[in-house]
Amino acid sequence: MSKDQPASVQPARRAFLRQSLTLIPVATLASTGLGGAVLADSATPAAAEPARPVTARAYQPTFFTQEEWAFVSAAVAVLIPTDALGAGAADAGVPEFIDRQLNTRYGSGGLWYMQGPFHPDAPSELGYQLKLNPQEIYRLGIAETDAWCKAQFGKAFAQLDLARQQQVLEALDGGTVTFASLPAATFFNMLWLNTREGFFSDPLHGGNQGLVGWKLVGFPGARADFMDWVERDERYPFPPVSISGERG
Amino acid sequence: MSQMKKVDVVIVGFGWAGAIMAKELTEAGLQVLALERGPARDTYPDGVYPQTMDELTYNSRKKLFMDISRETVTLRHSVNDVAVPYRQFGAFLPGTGTGGAGLHWSGVHFRVDPVELRLRSHYEERYGKAFIPEGMTIQDFGVSYEELEPYFDFAEKVFGTSGTAWSIKGQVVGRDKGGNPFAADRSSDFPLVAQKNTVSAQLFEKAAREVGYHPYNLPSANTSGPYTNPYGAQMGPCNFCGYCSGYACYMYSKASPNVNILPALRQVPNFELRNNAHVLRVNLTEDKRLATGVTYVDSQGREVEQPADLVILGAFQYNNVRLMLLSGIGKPYDPVSNQGVVGRNFAYQNISTVTAFFDRDSHHTNPFIGAGGNGVAVDDFNADNFDHGPHGFVGGSPFWVNQAGAKPISGTKVPPGTPKWGSGWKAAVADSYRHMLSMDAHGAHQSYRDNYLDLDPVYKDAYGQPLLRMTFDWKDNDVKMNRFMVERMGKIAEAMGPKAISAGKKAFGQHFDASTYQTTHLNGGAIMGTDPKTSALNRYLQCWDVHNVFVPGASAFPQGLGYNPTGLVAALTYWSARAIRERYLKNPGPLVQA
Ligand SMILES: Cc1cc2nc3c(=O)[nH]c(=O)nc-3n(C[C@H](O)[C@H](O)[C@H](O)COP(=O)(O)OP(=O)(O)OC[C@H]3O[C@@H](n4cnc5c(N)ncnc54)[C@H](O)[C@@H]3O)c2cc1C
Numbered sequence: 100m101s102k103d104q105p106a107s108v109q110p111a112r113r114a115f116l117r118q119s120l121t122l123i124p125v126a127t128l129a130s131t132g133l134g135g136a137v138l139a140d141s142a143t144p145a146a147a148e149p150a151r152p153v154t155a156r157a158y159q160p161t162f163f164t165q166e167e168w169a170f171v172s173a174a175v176a177v178l179i180p181t182d183a184l185g186a187g188a189a190d191a192g193v194p195e196f197i198d199r200q201l202n203t204r205y206g207s208g209g210l211w212y213m214q215g216p217f218h219p220d221a222p223s224e225l226g227y228q229l230k231l232n233p234q235e236i237y238r239l240g241i242a243e244t245d246a247w248c249k250a251q252f253g254k255a256f257a258q259l260d261l262a263r264q265q266q267v268l269e270a271l272d273g274g275t276v277t278f279a280s281l282p283a284a285t286f287f288n289m290l291w292l293n294t295r296e297g298f299f300s301d302p303l304h305g306g307n308q309g310l311v312g313w314k315l316v317g318f319p320g321a322r323a324d325f326m327d328w329v330e331r332d333e334r335y336p337f338p339p340v341s342i343s344g345e346r347g
Numbered sequence: 348m349s350q351m352k353k354v355d356v357v358i359v360g361f362g363w364a365g366a367i368m369a370k371e372l373t374e375a376g377l378q379v380l381a382l383e384r385g386p387a388r389d390t391y392p393d394g395v396y397p398q399t400m401d402e403l404t405y406n407s408r409k410k411l412f413m414d415i416s417r418e419t420v421t422l423r424h425s426v427n428d429v430a431v432p433y434r435q436f437g438a439f440l441p442g443t444g445t446g447g448a449g450l451h452w453s454g455v456h457f458r459v460d461p462v463e464l465r466l467r468s469h470y471e472e473r474y475g476k477a478f479i480p481e482g483m484t485i486q487d488f489g490v491s492y493e494e495l496e497p498y499f500d501f502a503e504k505v506f507g508t509s510g511t512a513w514s515i516k517g518q519v520v521g522r523d524k525g526g527n528p529f530a531a532d533r534s535s536d537f538p539l540v541a542q543k544n545t546v547s548a549q550l551f552e553k554a555a556r557e558v559g560y561h562p563y564n565l566p567s568a569n570t571s572g573p574y575t576n577p578y579g580a581q582m583g584p585c586n587f588c589g590y591c592s593g594y595a596c597y598m599y600s601k602a603s604p605n606v607n608i609l610p611a612l613r614q615v616p617n618f619e620l621r622n623n624a625h626v627l628r629v630n631l632t633e634d635k636r637l638a639t640g641v642t643y644v645d646s647q648g649r650e651v652e653q654p655a656d657l658v659i660l661g662a663f664q665y666n667n668v669r670l671m672l673l674s675g676i677g678k679p680y681d682p683v684s685n686q687g688v689v690g691r692n693f694a695y696q697n698i699s700t701v702t703a704f705f706d707r708d709s710h711h712t713n714p715f716i717g718a719g720g721n722g723v724a725v726d727d728f729n730a731d732n733f734d735h736g737p738h739g740f741v742g743g744s745p746f747w748v749n750q751a752g753a754k755p756i757s758g759t760k761v762p763p764g765t766p767k768w769g770s771g772w773k774a775a776v777a778d779s780y781r782h783m784l785s786m787d788a789h790g791a792h793q794s795y796r797d798n799y800l801d802l803d804p805v806y807k808d809a810y811g812q813p814l815l816r817m818t819f820d821w822k823d824n825d826v827k828m829n830r831f832m833v834e835r836m837g838k839i840a841e842a843m844g845p846k847a848i849s850a851g852k853k854a855f856g857q858h859f860d861a862s863t864y865q866t867t868h869l870n871g872g873a874i875m876g877t878d879p880k881t882s883a884l885n886r887y888l889q890c891w892d893v894h895n896v897f898v899p900g901a902s903a904f905p906q907g908l909g910y911n912p913t914g915l916v917a918a919l920t921y922w923s924a925r926a927i928r929e930r931y932l933k934n935p936g937p938l939v940q941a
Pocket residue numbers: 359360361362363364365382383384385440441442443444445446447448449451452453454455456457592593624625626627661662663664666719720867868899900901911912913914916
């Protein structure tokens with residue numbers, strides 16, 4: 100596109116080009132007219148990557164307590180397990196992602212309309228109606244689940260074996276357990292949504308480390324230029340790229 | 348309260364409607380001020396590479412959308428229910444900031460099917476009065492396609508729309524080339540040829556043809572090549588980056604008020620855009636016959652009075668209605684007595700999606716590739732292109748594949764029967780993501796006596812003003828139409844030979860679900876028409892009751908369209924602006940006598 104700009108290119112557009120030049124992951128330069136050659140350079144199929152064991156980097160939670168951290172680490176590993184297809188949510192850094200998200204405006208409910216009065220029993224089709232924000236949902240949901248596990252099985256969730264953990268999450272998901280402080284399914288749905296978010300979002304948010312989520316499904320991340328691929332009914336061969344330029 | 352210097356025109360909101368009005372009225376030599384509640388926004392820094400390629404920030408956390416913590420609407424399914432706030436984004440996503448939702452819309456850029464502009468008359472003529480169900484309040488717009496054609500044509504040139512014409516001045520030019528045989532005649536071609544089609548759209552095209560329908564290229568306000576519009580604004584070719592709906596375009600390829608109109612307005616001394624200016628109300632003279640300006644809250648929370656001779660409400664469909672109610676413009680609608688007009692005929696979009704899953708060896712649909720307005724559609728069941736007689740419902744629906752770029756947090760789908768989580772889910776996601784496609788039946792939605800808007804008695808916004816209340820639910824007509832359409836569209840999916848199909852079909856008695864995204868195509872509430880008893884605006888979008896207030900936006904639609912609304916919003920805004928320029932300014936007063 101830069102080729103088509105006349106000399107009097109508007110200031111915002113100049114800023115755009117300036118900005119892009121410093122930050123652009125290579126593959127996208129093709130369509131900006133700045134060099135098709137770099138595209139070929141990145142054409143390493145994902146399959147050629149040497150297999151290496153993936154685990155999440157060390158992280159010190161700042162929202163979660165140690166008990167909560169143990170719960171979240173165990174739970175996300177059940178929701179998206181590490182298996183023959185590769186790393187799961189825990190190994191991708193999803194617990195770090197959730198901890199960091201809970202320290203944002205999202206975590207404190209700042210992205211929701213949170214004025215009363217509250218009608219938590221309104222029909223579910225009218226959307227979320229509790230007065231709890233995400234931080235509170237995790238805090239109460241984890242405490243309730245751990246207390247329930249201790250009452251049923253004598254141990255906190257993180258200490259249960261895998262089969263039991265699956266059973267517990269199924270019970271939360273199916274709403275077959277009742278908590279006093281919030282609906283179990285509300286907690287479960289948030290945990291499951293945040294797990295997918297952490298597994299599939301750009302690694303700059305803390306999860307999807309090593310781009311494992313994107314490699315699993317074949318999502319190319321921030322490549323964002325498919326001019327030459329639109330019409331082709333074939334496998335897109337390039338590995339994913341993150342916002343910071345990391346390759347999968 | 349501080350008072351600002353009087354201007355000729357104050358425009359509330361700077362989305363498509365506000366920007367078009369600003370351009371037209373500055374051209375007429377007027378001093379124009381646009382007040383926009385949201386922040387200043389532009390391609391830089393809101394749509395730069397690579398920061399904008401961030402699904403979590405822009406899609407999950409909705410960075411560019413309205414700040415719902417400060418103001419929202421309340422919802423209920425019937426007049427007997429208690430309304431509760433729309434606390435989290437779900438069914439619809441209103442915009443904010445410079446460009447409004449126009450900065451981050453998708454870009455499907457349609458005209459209108461002429462029949463839909465005179466819907467009630469047409470149905471009565473073809474099927475008889477009794478065919479329209481009791482309680483359905485559809486009516487005519489009061490303006491014809493022929494009258495609007497020049498404005499559709501010009502808007503496409505401003506937007507830089509890509510598409511394939513069927514006929515130009517009566518001459519068929521688009522047969523077997525991707526034109527839509529059901530499309531109304533045009534005075535000139537699209538400014539750009541249609542974009543390339545994704546694999547998903549190609550599959551849809553082939554399958555639709557096989558089952559006997561007539562596929563055509565979706566008209567998209569995403570560029571198929573470089574373009575300069577009549578205002579001198581430049582666009583580069585869309586590269587199908589896939590970060591389109593909900594994102595600002597980093598390639599200057601998607602039409603927006605920011606890219607296509609604002610650069611020209613910046614050049615003229617008689618235009619000012621004031622951001623972070625939230626308008627509370629339109630001020631009226633004591634007799635409520637004339638507006639004197641508006642009052643807004645500035646970035647520091649101060650109330651400011653802005654006098655003006657002419658007030659344009661371009662604040663988006665439901666905000667326009669709310670501002671009218673808050674200001675006392677027009678008589679509020681009461682569904683019980685069926686009196687009043689402001690809030691009347693609130694309608695939405697009756698949409699359903701069908702997803703086809705292919706074997707991983709059969710097709711690579713690569714859903715991450717796409718552009719917001721791009722795709723292939725059929726109109727065989729849109730508007731009144733088929734005989735509704737035997738089917739007993741009002742309304743039509745285009746079907747399409749409109750692959751706008753599906754990213755993995757929100758865009759991974761799995762075949763029916765897949766476990767919800769765990770290794771089974773993981774394997775299914777890995778297997779499906781690159782081998783599926785979705786198609787929509789983008790149905791029209793009709794208006795009814797008891798689907799309406801008024802002010803909520805309980806909930807307030809951050810400024811202490813009542814929220815707007817939506818009373819809304821699906822009716823049997825909507826469900827009948829939806830089921831009919833999903834069955835017809837399902838035939839296209841079947842013809843593609845997928846290994847699995849999942850279809851969302853409405854059930855009788857099913858309630859409107861505000862928690863899942865449908866469209867941001869909300870209509871009505873301040874509708875145009877020919878009779879002040881059943882419309883808030885005359886055919887020029889001028890308030891019947893306060894002649895110096897004009898209200899462009901989908902709030903003027905008496906019912907929802909089969910197509911997306913923005914093409915008609917833009918054309919009506921140009922039409923209204925023309926009437927202001929050529930008639931109102933010479934002789935301010937009602938343009939139509941009640
Ligand atoms: C994700 C998405 C995709 C879409 N895709 C399509 C599509 O493909 N095709 C199509 O036809 N349509 C599409 N739409 C709809 C389209 O965006 C709208 O029809 C169009 O933007 C409406 O223009 P408008 O000017 O009426 O309102 P808006 O664009 O919403 O602009 C209104 C402006 O008014 C401002 N405002 C509101 N209240 C106040 C106040 N009190 N004081 C000051 N300012 C105020 C708002 O902040 C906003 O900036 C899409 C919408 C969304 C959200």
